[in-house]
Amino acid sequence: MRRTSEGVRGTVSELKLPGPFFEFKDERDCAELLKNLQPEALIVFAHFAKFCRDNRIPCMVTNLFRRFPQSKSYTHPEGRAFDASIRGWTETNVQDCIAYMILEVNHLGAYSLGDRRQRVVVRHDVGLGDHLHFQVARRP
Secondary structure, three states, X not given: OEEEOOEEEOOHHHHOOOOOXXXXXXXXXXXXXXXXXOHHHHHHHHHHHHHHHHHOOOOEEEEOOOOOOOOOOOOOOOOOEEEEEOOOOOHXXXXXXXXXXXXXXXXXXXXXXXXXXXXXXXXXXOOOOOEEEEEEOXXX
């Protein structure tokens, strides 16, 4: 690291950052998260990452933009959703995370196609393993 008139210069590894606080199943998704996820979904992601950090549990994003054949909605390709693994979590971790996310950001959640209830997080398995699906509503 070196200080210049423009500020501090150097590589990320030289900065001795405290993270990483989250991981991606596909590392290419890291840049895509910041470039293409809707701002409301980024807010939800930040709350999710904070919950994982505070509870010292893995924070692994498994899907950002891929829409699987069994999907009923387009939240993923529209940049309004992400999936996260719950591998390594206890059932209490899962329930606490869902409760925390509902308390903090459910007002941003998408409306379910089935019962039209607003939900920011859904726990489900669409054939790819038990996971949490985070989603936000469309914005005008």
